[in-house]
Amino acid sequence: MSQLYFKSSPTCEYCALSRNCTENINNTSAMQNVQVLTHKIYHKGDTLFCAGDAFNALYIMRSGSAKASATTIEADEQIVDFYFPGDLLGTDGFAQKQHAHNVSFLETSSVCYISVNSVNALLTHSELGRQQLLSNMSQNTLNQQQQLMNVHKMTSIQRLTGFLLDLSHRLAQRGLSSQQFTLSMTRIDIANYLGMAIETVSRLLTSMQQQRLIQVQRRHITLVNIPEMRKICLSDLLGQTEGESDGMQHAMLSPTTDYPLSSIGGEGRFY
């Protein structure tokens, strides 16, 4: 029926379907059945969809950020993912033809809307589209498994450090600073996502600041010693390196963001 087409925008180059986009734009014969995607602005606290809502569309973040959460029977929430520009959203709906998550925005955000009809058309007609969707969904599962593994095998310091590095990496992929950023989520969100008490998050951030690993001021974070943070992720050596933090902090002056590269439309997580 129709192929997907995104109006060009600064965000598009990071979009989960950008390669597909480009393919369509370059393929003039395909231009005839192109469907211009609509996008919409949401504000902090707005919900994109709730668990149980009919599965009508997939979404792509254009700007801003969002969180997806599931709800337990006892009605407490579990945040399962955060989304940033370019991320594909809503594939939780394929399982039961209704959404399984609540997605809400952490700040003013803009999202593209892709109706299920468009998705079906894409799957029917575009080999690349199929690949991208399957890859993305497969990667989602792997990311969740990685997350599970982290909870099982890593201490809370390692998890929090990994979380910050992951954020840094994801932002860097989108052309933003990998060393300085503003958290769009609260401590409560972070704690919930990482499966710890918010007091623990707070204590650990303070501790990391004291060790000159990060600089933290409310939501504003600066990663001061990324190499050291990476080491911590691999083996928890906090507590052993108490006194000698002064000799370390200068190593960060060469801000080589040499993260392992991966395509946006189904990227792995970095720890």
Added chain:
Amino acid sequence: MSQLYFKSSPTCEYCALSRNCTENINNTSAMQNVQVLTHKIYHKGDTLFCAGDAFNALYIMRSGSAKASATTIEADEQIVDFYFPGDLLGTDGFAQKQHAHNVSFLETSSVCYISVNSVNALLTHSELGRQQLLSNMSQNTLNQQQQLMNVHKMTSIQRLTGFLLDLSHRLAQRGLSSQQFTLSMTRIDIANYLGMAIETVSRLLTSMQQQRLIQVQRRHITLVNIPEMRKICLSDLLGQTEGESDGMQHAMLSPTTDYPLSSIGGEGRFY
């Protein structure tokens, strides 16, 4: 090119692609480009594929059981899933075009082999096939998230109880007894999967037996008081109900396996 076709077998009715199977069999015109799937026998400890192996095929368990594990950088393993007859396997390969897991068998097992070509053909030509695959993969992610949520919100007693109920439920769906079964995995596997020490698993099983919730003898498990086990999953009341277990154990005489129903090809987990 070709559609998928499974030789009829007792297992097929529980297969992840059975509806698709039936569709093909009933559609005589589709029979011309049918591809008979091959299946192969594996033994305990054999590996189906390893992380890094080229992604050549999907697999469906016909009999037996298997486990999928990921490996951390520190080389310790994390079991991410167990598989039983009818389960679809190998979709971890879509993300990077190579497998991300190691899959090995827990007992003598038989699996169907579906080459990626067949999968592509299925996706191209069968709307139902697309639906099933996407649903299955979406459900995989949801299951992993559920698992993550369990680790964050539930005590170890709740997780282990939930694990046993989940096994019971999955076996029941396959026409086996939901009350008595033999674990094909070791305590080590269970502990690894649930993210606890094997000593904890051992202690909890003993404790549950003392409370007349289960009967356990090495790998052989009998669920004695399923209703009570369900309650424990919802709210951890072990420790409070120490002394009065005698009045409870008779409630299980009506073994109504009234689990919430769901289709095999993308089922949710039951806790």
Added chain:
DNA sequence: CGTGTACTTGAAAAGGTTCAAAGAGTGTGG
């Protein structure tokens, strides 16, 4: 019948949570 692997059990230790209280930034209305 011995050896190895899987499993169980006990006691001490650790990591993280919970409870309690206080500090800091934000917005509202007088």
Added chain:
DNA sequence: CCACACTCTTTGAACCTTTTCAAGTACACG
């Protein structure tokens, strides 16, 4: 412009669940 209410955040101390370490038991296989 300040005071008040509010939410988000930090910090301290006691507590608790689960882990770790250390033996010991039991079943399976040659």
